[in-house]
Amino acid sequence: MEKNKDNILHKYTQNEYKHGWVTDIESDTIPKGLNEDVIRMISKKKNEPQFLLDFRLKAYRYWKEMQMPSWAHLSIPEINYQDIVYYSAPKQKAGTKSMDDVDPELQKTFDRLGIPIDEQKRLAGVAVDAVMDSSSVKTTFKEKLAEKGIIFCSFSEAVQNHPDLIKEYMGTVVPYTDNYFAALNSAVFSDGSFCYIPKGVKTPMELSTYFRINAANTGQFERTLIVAEDDSYVSYLEGCTAPIRDNNQLHAAIVEIVAKNNAHVKYSTVQNWYPGDKNGKGGIYNFVTKRGMAQGNNSKISWTQVETGSAITWKYPSVILRGDNAVGEFYSVAVTNNHQQADTGTKMIHIGKNTKSTIVSKGISAGYSNNSYRGLVKITKNAENARNFSQCDSMLMGDKCGAHTFPYIETNNKTAIVEHEATTSKIGEDQIFYCNQRGINEEDAIGLIVNGYAKEVINKLPMEFAVEAQTLLQISLEGSVG
Amino acid sequence: MLKIKNLHTAIEGTEILKGIDLEVNKGEIHAIMGPNGSGKSTLASVLAGRELFEITQGEIIYEGKNLLEMNPEERAKEGIFLGFQYPVEIPGVSMMNFLKTALNEQRKHKGMEPLKSSDFLKMVREKKELVQIDSNLTNRSVNEGFSGGEKKRNEIFQMAMLNPKLSILDETDSGLDIDALRIVANGVNSLKSEDNATIVITHYQRLLNYIIPDKVHVLYEGKIVKSGDKNLAFELENKGYEWLAKEVSTE
Numbered sequence A: 001m002e003k004n005k006d007n008i009l010h011k012y013t014q015n016e017y018k019h020g021w022v023t024d025i026e027s028d029t030i031p032k033g034l035n036e037d038v039i040r041m042i043s044k045k046k047n048e049p050q051f052l053l054d055f056r057l058k059a060y061r062y063w064k065e066m067q068m069p070s071w072a073h074l075s076i077p078e079i080n081y082q083d084i085v086y087y088s089a090p091k092q093k094a095g096t097k098s099m100d101d102v103d104p105e106l107q108k109t110f111d112r113l114g115i116p117i118d119e120q121k122r123l124a125g126v127a128v129d130a131v132m133d134s135s136s137v138k139t140t141f142k143e144k145l146a147e148k149g150i151i152f153c154s155f156s157e158a159v160q161n162h163p164d165l166i167k168e169y170m171g172t173v174v175p176y177t178d179n180y181f182a183a184l185n186s187a188v189f190s191d192g193s194f195c196y197i198p199k200g201v202k203t204p205m206e207l208s209t210y211f212r213i214n215a216a217n218t219g220q221f222e223r224t225l226i227v228a229e230d231d232s233y234v235s236y237l238e239g240c241t242a243p244i245r246d247n248n249q250l251h252a253a254i255v256e257i258v259a260k261n262n263a264h265v266k267y268s269t270v271q272n273w274y275p276g277d278k279n280g281k282g283g284i285y286n287f288v289t290k291r292g293m294a295q296g297n298n299s300k301i302s303w304t305q306v307e308t309g310s311a312i313t314w315k316y317p318s319v320i321l322r323g324d325n326a327v328g329e330f331y332s333v334a335v336t337n338n339h340q341q342a343d344t345g346t347k348m349i350h351i352g353k354n355t356k357s358t359i360v361s362k363g364i365s366a367g368y369s370n371n372s373y374r375g376l377v378k379i380t381k382n383a384e385n386a387r388n389f390s391q392c393d394s395m396l397m398g399d400k401c402g403a404h405t406f407p408y409i410e411t412n413n414k415t416a417i418v419e420h421e422a423t424t425s426k427i428g429e430d431q432i433f434y435c436n437q438r439g440i441n442e443e444d445a446i447g448l449i450v451n452g453y454a455k456e457v458i459n460k461l462p463m464e465f466a467v468e469a470q471t472l473l474q475i476s477l478e479g480s481v482g
Numbered sequence B: 001m002l003k004i005k006n007l008h009t010a011i012e013g014t015e016i017l018k019g020i021d022l023e024v025n026k027g028e029i030h031a032i033m034g035p036n037g038s039g040k041s042t043l044a045s046v047l048a049g050r051e052l053f054e055i056t057q058g059e060i061i062y063e064g065k066n067l068l069e070m071n072p073e074e075r076a077k078e079g080i081f082l083g084f085q086y087p088v089e090i091p092g093v094s095m096m097n098f099l100k101t102a103l104n105e106q107r108k109h110k111g112m113e114p115l116k117s118s119d120f121l122k123m124v125r126e127k128k129e130l131v132q133i134d135s136n137l138t139n140r141s142v143n144e145g146f147s148g149g150e151k152k153r154n155e156i157f158q159m160a161m162l163n164p165k166l167s168i169l170d171e172t173d174s175g176l177d178i179d180a181l182r183i184v185a186n187g188v189n190s191l192k193s194e195d196n197a198t199i200v201i202t203h204y205q206r207l208l209n210y211i212i213p214d215k216v217h218v219l220y221e222g223k224i225v226k227s228g229d230k231n232l233a234f235e236l237e238n239k240g241y242e243w244l245a246k247e248v249s250t251e
């Protein structure tokens, strides 16, 4: 069976990344390189107000003085920031001026990805903002959502139509000074999604953004901003794919969430950027800053992520629990195979009283990959009765991969209770044989075992995406037991 | 149904089975007894297709086919069931999902449609009753946190669900209390038919009071050194294996 296993391993690692094709569409692309003129050009193309240009320039000047961080358990090849194109937007054919018309070529692209941007063919109960390279292609169900006062549109559109909201909230959760990639994003971000839920409103459907990188040599730098007013609720989902290319592409995004009194924001990600080929060539560098500010009393922010793609992932969705009784949650499954590297986890910063956070992280490493959990639980001085529970599990498949856990705990208040549990397991040959003996083949056995292991996290995803995530896990891993 | 001829197996260069000959026909129950480490579980694993063991000589014919050419899941789908001596825990995988997947794979192999959920649940209820397994167990993850006896009962429950042609029960009776023993035996007996066969591996004659074997074999240092009817089991219980050892060496 050793041989048989090798075959399966071969088959699946050879398996082509399903979303690796390219859309042939003319685009409006600026020359590569980064300087103040490029930033002015981006801002001008987007017809931005002065305050935004100023923000970008400040961020750029700050970034120029910074060094790329090196603390993560990653080996990141040098990135030449002058070799990247910072703006590329698909050109929509003339005559498709109306917001409801989408260039058929783009429509086809999203159809092929299974993303319903045609409201007629919609996936029941999901509104989509489809973003390709540097701009938003279409946002569905805008009118329907507007009836409830919900604003759901591309970031660029929000800049035009709701500049006050942008000015009020942008950069309040993730300031441009936060870290190297946040500064870079703040200087050159192109598009993304904006979402505003008024007081007392619960979104009647899932809101989602779908990011697609298409153009070669471009970086994708999107920003998402979600503001949930008092007593509101939103469930938000983000998905992403990119074509197969030999060179690495940079994706450096920012997501900011503001949750006011009693507001609940649930943010789910199914990340499937191109991971590179089996030898580690190509793939997306995914360096993302995601943070939520649970500023209101009784507010709640939940991050759920299923990470299977990208050559390198550097990502720590975090929650600042500022309001009293605020709740922060982080549920994550991160899969690495072949030569992928992931350093991911969360930060829970407890400031308010009776704040509570839960961290469930499930790492799965296969092939030659490296998978690290890095988490910080910080209880500040005034955070009376803070509670945290962390569970960090690692599963290894084969003996050439690595799993690492870096949990940091800082407690400055004696009433805090912080619990941390960690396990490491291996998919056992005996488990697979047990399944085989009942008639279940190796691939399905691994699917069962891995999905069983990740169930706690998968169950947190909205129904429509749980199935997709399960399949994705299985595809990413089948046959990797060595 | 099953014909094992001169089977030799080795692991890491050490020979464990040293020439096994065994024939099992439809409708029969065979018992295999023998001291610890004599190779009983090895034989069971080889029949189920565990690749850990290298087949150095011999052949196994099952239902007219060369069993050694089939992978473990094919063997399962062709009706071979192994009740494990040490059932494996699979955390997070629900017993129901596991069984349903297994059952539907086996049905697919026979060209049958997947079982409807309602039919599946009905079958689960029936079989649960047969082996008197606690409802809670089937709602949990596969064998996770089950007691030793519960794991064994769960093996019989799976056997009842999958309705195999050839069941190999590797010490399913060890670790069972007397009531459980009776229940397991009842399960085996009620599943018995003209068309299937069972190999029970056991250390204890008492199981054979409930499951009456057609033949009893003694496996000793990788060989079947004696075969007989159920009375052989009594003899073993009284005399142990020592006398056989002498018999073998004076042969």
Ligand SMILES: Nc1ncnc2c1ncn2[C@@H]1O[C@H](COP(=O)(O)OP(=O)(O)OP(=O)(O)O)[C@@H](O)[C@H]1O
Pocket: B011, B016, B034, B035, B036, B037, B038, B039, B040, B041, B042, B043, B052, B085
């Ligand atoms: N994976 C393995 N690696 C090395 N040796 C093994 C392995 N599996 C079995 N053996 C050896 O093969 C021999 C037969 O083992 P086996 O488990 O078949 O015995 P058994 O008759 O089932 O014993 P018991 O009554 O204790 O269950 C033993 O000496 C055992 O140590």
Ligand SMILES: [Mg+2]
Pocket: B040, B041, B042, B085, B170, B171
């Ligand atoms: Mg044994």
